[in-house]
Amino acid sequence: MLKNLKEGSSVYFFRSGCVDHPEDILVNASVQVLPAVTPKFPELIPYPNTSDRFLVVGSFSDTSGIAEGSIIPTVGPVTVLRIHIEEEVDHWVALSEVECPVIELLSSARWDVEG
Numbered sequence: 001m002l003k004n005l006k007e008g009s010s011v012y013f014f015r016s017g018c019v020d021h022p023e024d025i026l027v028n029a030s031v032q033v034l035p036a037v038t039p040k041f042p043e044l045i046p047y048p049n050t051s052d053r054f055l056v057v058g059s060f061s062d063t064s065g066i067a068e069g070s071i072i073p074t075v076g077p078v079t080v081l082r083i084h085i086e087e088e089v090d091h092w093v094a095l096s097e098v099e100c101p102v103i104e105l106l107s108s109a110r111w112d113v114e115g
Helices: 102-108
Strands: 010-016 029-035 055-059 066-071 078-085 095-099 110-114
Touching: 010 078, 029 066, 055 066
Parallel strands: 078 110
Antiparallel strands: 010 066, 010 095, 029 055, 029 078
């Protein structure tokens, strides 16, 4: 599970594109998480919900192809982190940098990339 890190938040950073293909960036895509349990106080969670219970915690910049942010501790442990691509793209997409609690994610959760 994606566990809460120092100071009560879980931090993520994704960079798309690369030196050889800087135009291969994610645009119109969001970072979403699925909480391990339904929050006791959903009104304290400021993130929008999707129809399948995921929380939209961030998005990729349409100019830089970067998504970064932190997940508030009220969300609790997370079982799935996914990148949701909102519309079809006509080019390859390269994820060149991923910073998040990868060891925790790989040990007990799954990654979803959908679009």
